[in-house]
Amino acid sequence: MSKRTVYDPTDPAFRLENSPFYLIAHADFRYHQQMDEALQHHGVSKPIYRIMTVLRERQPVSIGTLADVALTKRSTVSRIVDRMVDQGLAATAPNDADSRITDVTLTDAGQRTLDKLTPVVGEQLDRAFAGIAEADMTALLSTLRRISSNLAKADRG
Amino acid sequence: MSKRTVYDPTDPAFRLENSPFYLIAHADFRYHQQMDEALQHHGVSKPIYRIMTVLRERQPVSIGTLADVALTKRSTVSRIVDRMVDQGLAATAPNDADSRITDVTLTDAGQRTLDKLTPVVGEQLDRAFAGIAEADMTALLSTLRRISSNLAKADRG
DNA sequence: CATCAATACTTGCATCTGCACGTAATCGGC
DNA sequence: GCCGATTACGTGCAGATGCAAGTATTGATG
Numbered sequence: 001m002s003k004r005t006v007y008d009p010t011d012p013a014f015r016l017e018n019s020p021f022y023l024i025a026h027a028d029f030r031y032h033q034q035m036d037e038a039l040q041h042h043g044v045s046k047p048i049y050r051i052m053t054v055l056r057e058r059q060p061v062s063i064g065t066l067a068d069v070a071l072t073k074r075s076t077v078s079r080i081v082d083r084m085v086d087q088g089l090a091a092t093a094p095n096d097a098d099s100r101i102t103d104v105t106l107t108d109a110g111q112r113t114l115d116k117l118t119p120v121v122g123e124q125l126d127r128a129f130a131g132i133a134e135a136d137m138t139a140l141l142s143t144l145r146r147i148s149s150n151l152a153k154a155d156r157g
Numbered sequence: 158m159s160k161r162t163v164y165d166p167t168d169p170a171f172r173l174e175n176s177p178f179y180l181i182a183h184a185d186f187r188y189h190q191q192m193d194e195a196l197q198h199h200g201v202s203k204p205i206y207r208i209m210t211v212l213r214e215r216q217p218v219s220i221g222t223l224a225d226v227a228l229t230k231r232s233t234v235s236r237i238v239d240r241m242v243d244q245g246l247a248a249t250a251p252n253d254a255d256s257r258i259t260d261v262t263l264t265d266a267g268q269r270t271l272d273k274l275t276p277v278v279g280e281q282l283d284r285a286f287a288g289i290a291e292a293d294m295t296a297l298l299s300t301l302r303r304i305s306s307n308l309a310k311a312d313r314g
Numbered sequence: 315c316a317t318c319a320a321t322a323c324t325t326g327c328a329t330c331t332g333c334a335c336g337t338a339a340t341c342g343g344c
Numbered sequence: 345g346c347c348g349a350t351t352a353c354g355t356g357c358a359g360a361t362g363c364a365a366g367t368a369t370t371g372a373t374g
Contacts (some may be wrong), residue, residue: 030308144180151187
């Protein structure tokens, strides 16, 4: 007989509330809920903030890379960046070496907005992880990485 | 000085790839990617499958409860159920005791579809959790529950 | 250097989602 | 038993997303 874990949905004992991906979705959902509220106070949309967090680390960066890192389709990122340009948060320019590529950078206003938002998000993270031991956080990250890696493998296979 | 963890986005050492919620989103994203492919082969959309997993455990169930458990807005669930009814997967009827409530149930065809899908999803979960110790899974669930609970508290406060 | 394939992005279209509002039904105070 | 408040759901509308197709640019091949 197939000996799976209790997370096996074919098992009659299976319950959604014990299902890892349900709990992952749940944590993700609550986080987005909080983010939405916090960001709206500052007039920034969730997708725009998501792109900004990538731009914080890499700049300039192409639309394609933004899409890969932000887990969003290219066409969607293209439009999000359009909005950011409209709002004066980002600037685009064709890449010097390869003019097919659109280099995206934060404007000064965009950087200021991000700097304003970062501590707000930081406080939410403090609340989210309150009472969780450092070792447990490390284990969480490690397990999540393994799950992502397993699924990425399955993608190619 | 505020002594946060390295997951503090205000810290210059902060990196997206080490951020818990980024990794949560990443795992969620890969899972959805896999699901989409698997479900499309069976002509079932992701939102419909999501609702079905709730109906597996509770039946009949109201639109509102479906929305709460499936982490989706009521109006959206209302329309997803419409589609399920159109496709012959679900049936609706006003609740006997309170006719404001719409009781949703799976039809026989819907149950058969779910039965067909469940082992497919089970195999994906096997792949996703391959090589992860039982104790690590338990820790993962525990930490995720704590995070959700922390954020739910923050919601009310 | 001409040509075909591949890459990077953009846009038209269809779909999905959520908000705000409207309708129907139930509950509570009197 | 009646009337206002609440609850549960459905719908018009606007915004966002993804797919498929199109354009522009680069690379590879001869």
